[in-house]
Amino acid sequence: MAQPRTVYVTCPMCKGMLEVNTENGKVVRHFEARDKTQSGDALAEAVQAARCSAALTEEKFKTAQEKEKHKLKRLEETFREKKKEVEESGDTSRPIRPIDLD
Numbered sequence: 001m002a003q004p005r006t007v008y009v010t011c012p013m014c015k016g017m018l019e020v021n022t023e024n025g026k027v028v029r030h031f032e033a034r035d036k037t038q039s040g041d042a043l044a045e046a047v048q049a050a051r052c053s054a055a056l057t058e059e060k061f062k063t064a065q066e067k068e069k070h071k072l073k074r075l076e077e078t079f080r081e082k083k084k085e086v087e088e089s090g091d092t093s094r095p096i097r098p099i100d101l102d
Helices: 044-089
Strands: 006-010 017-021 029-032
Touching: none
Parallel strands: none
Antiparallel strands: 006 017, 017 029
16 A cells, blocks of 8 residues: 655644645645634634524614615605696596506
């Protein structure tokens, strides 16, 4: 069985990963060390990030919901105004349909 041509070792200086060629002992690649989290508990930080994300999503949803409510009120008000204008003008004719233009 053939031996692997490279091995991976942890750099004693920067705690990064080194890819070393076994034939000549030279470093082929250097991978930067991952930043250690302050608390050291990656799972707890992931849960916290998910909670923050959920809260942000909920806030965006509520904002969009409020905008839609205001949008509906504006449309209803505009409809009432236009309906009132038509009633005051006394115009009872139907609008021209696009199919009638042919």
